[in-house]
Amino acid sequence: MKSTITLFLLFFISLISQAQLVINELDSDSDSIDDLEFVEIKSNTPNFNLNGYVIVFFNGSNSGGNKSYLTFDLSGYTTDINGLLLMGSNQVSPVPQYIISPNLIQNGADAVAIYQADFTDFPEGTLATQTNLIDALVYDTSDPDDTTLMSLLGESVQINEDENNNKDFESIQLNNDGVTYTVTTPTPRQLNDGTGVILNGLSISTSATQYDEGDSFDITFTTENAVTQDQSFGFTLNNAGFDATDFTGNTSLTILNGDNSVTTSIQLTEDTIDEGDEIAMIQLTNLPTDFIALNDQIELRIVDNDFVISPWGTPTNPTYGIVTNTKPSGYYEDIDGLSSSDLTNALQGIIAEEGVVRAQTYADVIDILKKADQNPENSNEVWLVYLEISRSKLDFQTTSNNFGTWNREHTYPRSRAGYFSIEEDDFADGKDIFWNTTADSLRHGNSDAHALRAVDGPENSSRNNQHYGQYTGPQNTQGSFKGDVARSVLYMAIRYNGLEIVNGFPENGSGELGDLATLLDWHRNDPPDDYEMNRNNIVYEWQKNRNPFIDYPELVEYIWGNQAGSTWQNPLGIDDKNSKNIKIYPNPSSGSFFVIGIESRFNLSIYTVTGQKLTSFELEPAEEIQHNLPSGIYLIEFKNEQQRITKKLIIR
Known part of the structure; x- marks a missing residue:
């Protein structure tokens, strides 16, 4: 009887041995962008069913605390004819059976382990454990030994992938003894000793x-x-x-x-x-x-060669007056006749009104920018702030490699404002699903599309969190972004409590961004154009608020500039009836301009955008109008016996 039991136990142990899984090979640091990293699992029998197994990666850094940061469910997969299952990005060759995103595996001191367990047993932040552990590898790239991580996993050796000073082109490979390792040239989907079935x-x-x-x-x-x-x-x-x-x-x-x-x-x-x-x-x-x-x-x-071309220009070739302002009637009526803090408080009450204004997720912003920052010359592209070029909408950055990609630029940097992403920000749930928001909801500034722009990936990194004035944009560009970013951060200072635009370059001032004098200069010299008005309209569709400094640029002067403390009066309405054929040329203007489209003698009056009349005189058709007006935006009224028309004039 005893011998029968012994034979049974030997058979059972043999089955367990045959089903044993090991970490056969690991390449955690493959190249400069880590898109060739992989981990390879080996079973003692070919075509082994991996249902009920998971592979878990542990972070051995001080911040990681020897806890899990990645878990992959192996259910539904089997090893191949050589007993191998390769996990990595589709850039690895041969292509892994289990595709994961590139640049996920950390370099060490870290660990990777196989467990006979459920995926839910290892939520992110689970401390390394030997419970249900099948095999583990503790590794590094010339880092000190993590003795605590080794102890938690029952391992006595930490393997250095960089022991030959060539970590970008080497991997850690298990030897046939099942105990020791060799660091050598990677052999994905091949047995480490070169044997096995050659596919x-x-x-x-x-x-x-x-x-x-x-x-x-x-x-x-x-x-x-x-x-x-x-x-x-x-x-x-x-x-x-x-x-x-x-x-x-x-x-x-x-x-x-x-x-x-x-x-x-x-x-x-x-x-x-x-x-x-x-x-x-x-x-x-x-x-x-x-x-x-x-x-x-x-x-x-x-x-797609069926792209749409908009009738308005890019920021480097701007047009004015083509895009209609879609602000609702009476949208700004509450600020009329106010000054100083009464003006800013009333303005904040409009653009941060609880129950009206909406906050979207940070992922939703990608969809917003694809419309708001669309290249007017090609509807399949976005226009990149700072770099002043277009890029395909398809090239949104999804990996750590940002070359040739675009992503989201916070004109008011996160690190200076104090807002951040939460888990829900990772999901784009559309225009009609949103958060309630108020002037105190500073976290929502993280996804406020009025202050987010499509940007070249490397240029976003170059700007980092510099103040404007410290950062002035790439060399050999027109600086067409300057007024746009000025108005976006000035908007943020009114929209959210806790943010302020200040003079100079504060080093550690939380919620402070500079330089106010630079930004005012940028705003004055680069007035809002059709591109900016169009994005204001699109963001309004999502957030139900507008950037008032695009709608009324002169408001900036009444809050921060040369009219601070003065009483604001809402501008005169502009009657565009019968005005399509009447144009001011050139517009923007410097020293003179013409009026095209009026065929008889007419009266011309020039007003500030606040309605103050500056001058008036009679002109003949096509007569050149000389002026010495300072830079800014003006309203030009044309009047004769047949019609009365008002248009905007930009003076540079």
Whole structure:
């Protein structure tokens, strides 16, 4: 009887041993942007079902506290014919079975571990434990040993991926003894000793990575070795809005016996619909078991040639008076006749009114900026503040690599304002789902689209949290952003309690941003144009508040400038009836201008935007009007027996 029990126990132990999983290879620091990092799991038997297992990464830094920062559920996956499961980004070659985002794995001193557990057992911030632990690897990149993390995981050795001073091109690999490790050239989806079944690598290639709607192009699939029998497989191009209606071509292919490649031609559909630029993704399907994908999920940019051109100009080629102000009737009536603190309090009451004004998530801002900062010359692009160029809406930054991308620029930097993101900010839930907000809701400044702009990724990093005046923009640009950012941060100072625009460059002043004198100068010399008015209208659709300094630029003077303390009077209304053919040229003007479109003698009067009449005289049609007006915005009234029309004039 005893021998029977012994045999049973030996059989049971054997089964457990066969099912054992180990961390077979880790590359935590692959290159400058860490898009080739990976972790590889090995089972003692091929095609092992990983249901009920999780892999957990622990942060050994002082701030990390030896707690979990990433957990991945392995359920639904199996190891391959060599007992391997590779996890990494689709930039790794061969392509991992388990795709994760690039640059997720930290460099150390950290740890990665396999548990027989549920995904929910390891919420972020779980202390490293040996409970249900299957295997663990504690590692670093020339960092001191984390003895506490090793103790928590029952490990006695911490492996240095940089022991050969070549961490960008080496990985930590488990030796056949199952105990020791070697740091050497990475071998993803291959056994570390070079044995095992050698799979036939299949690669995808195209002649370009970008095509125009209506183009045709070839996709070639090539194996490392000629096949010994016909091998069939498929692929898809579908991705988000790009689907079968956007192309024609054969997506089920066969490499014939003795060959090592097959090519298919794809014809992109030419339509008349502005769908925006799209990404087609070449993704393999039904791959034969003796094939291994060397690359996959190849992205092709499809440029839509049906983009829309707006009738107004870019910030570097501005127009004025084309975009209609959409402020509701009476929107600013509560500030009429006020001055000093009464004026600012009433203005704040309008743009921060509880129950009216809405706060959106930080993720919603991406959608807002795609409309508000749309390039007037191409509706598929955004216009980048500071750099003064356009960029495809598709190129929003989603990884740590910000080159060639755009992201969200806080004109009033977070670190100086004190607002921040919360978990809910990560979700775009649309225009009709919003937070209640007040003048005291400073955290909502984090996602206030009046003070967020589309920006080049590296330029955003260069600006950092510098005060304006310290930061003056890239060299060899027009500075077309200056008035825009001035008005956006001045808006913030009125909208939220706790924010202030001050003179100079305060070093540690929480809630203070400079330099006021610089910003006033920028505001005066770069008045609001149609581009800025359009974005004011779009942000109003989402937030139900406006930037008053775009609608009424002279308000700035009554709060911070040369009219501070004076009583504000709402400007005269502008009657645009019958005025489409009447234009001021040039506008903006410097020393003189003409009026085009009036065919008989007329009276011209010039007013400030507050309604103060400066001068009046009679003119003949097309007569040049000389002036010595200081920089600013003025109202020009034309009057004759047939009509009376008022238009804006910008003086630079």
